[in-house]
Amino acid sequence: MNIAFAGFRHSHIFSLYEMAKEAKEVNIIGCFERDRDARAAAANTHGINFNFASYEQLLTDEAVKAVAIGDYYGVRGAMVIAALKAGKHVICDKPICTSLSELDVIENLCQQKGLVVSCMLDLRYMAQTEEVKRLILGGEIGRIHNVSFTGQHCLDYGKRPSWYFEEGKHGGTINDIAIHGVDLVRYLTEKNLTAVKCAVTKNAYATEETDFHDCAHFIAELEDITLMADVSYSAPKFSGMLPTYWDFYFWGSEGMIEFNLATNEIHIYKSEERIIRCPERKIEHLFDFIKEIDGEHTLMESYHILSSQRQTLTIQAAANK
Helix, strand or coil: CEEEEECCCCCHHHHHHHHHHHCCCCEEEEEECCCHHHHHHHHHHHCCCCCCCCHHHHHHCCCCCEEEECCCHHHHHHHHHHHHHCCCEEEECCCCCCCHHHHHHHHHHHHHHCCCEEECCHHHHCCCHHHHHHHHHCCCCCCEEEEEEEECCECCCCCCCHHHHCCCCCCCHHHHHHHHHHHHHHHHHCCCEEEEEEEEEECCCCCCCCCCCCEEEEEEEECCEEEEEECCCCECCCCCCCCCEEEEEEEECCEEEEEECCCCEEEEECCCEEEEECCCCCCCHHHHHHHHHCCCCCCCCHHHHHHHHHHHHHHHHHHHC
């Protein structure tokens, strides 16, 4: 598959670029970056060759079948829409866009043109994911009533891209971070958002950027499940991986399940604790993207990606009120 990369404003896109370089199924046609400093940094640190002078040139290249987008969050929606209008499939770093109105257009274009939109939602490939799904749907802890997750990140002020703190470029901490957790909970429970009970963001840690709401918390209902989450930029700068970095709890009528990204373990608490250790899994979002384009069912299909994006944006919108 011929793919072109547009935007290198977040570090996540570099992992996708390296994956594409290694994949025999992928041919990188070329790259584009509108920001001079970001372009120079990507060329110097990753050896990326920028052969497209504009995004329009990239989109009009008939050899390009798919576009990988990693520009700043606020411009991604417009870039995805432009790519779809040009007949290109899209894979994107999260989030795909920052407004529900953009998402409406993206969904309509996908349906009208039969195009695929995917996203780098890596938590679906956690070591524990498939076993936890089997346990939950198999009734291991009975009927699930409440779920919580924490996805705190380090603010890393001074090292994160400066555009995070520029008006109109970030789009909200819930949309930025929580999409990972919302998507995973949806996948594991097969439940969808029905109500946002409470969503709050505030500035606490980015003391030099008082308009940036680095703390984010919400309570929502996914049908008959209550979900509570904290996805703040509140984690200390730490040499390892904190246990609160993607830590999930599921409470059911007959027990509790806990797992996190720091280990490959699933902890089941009933009358006694049981631990299941799971084998590592490879992150396969690029290959699932290719398979979906070829008509196969995959773990990361457009419908699920767009549904998770819509539900996360709905929660972000509630916090913005």
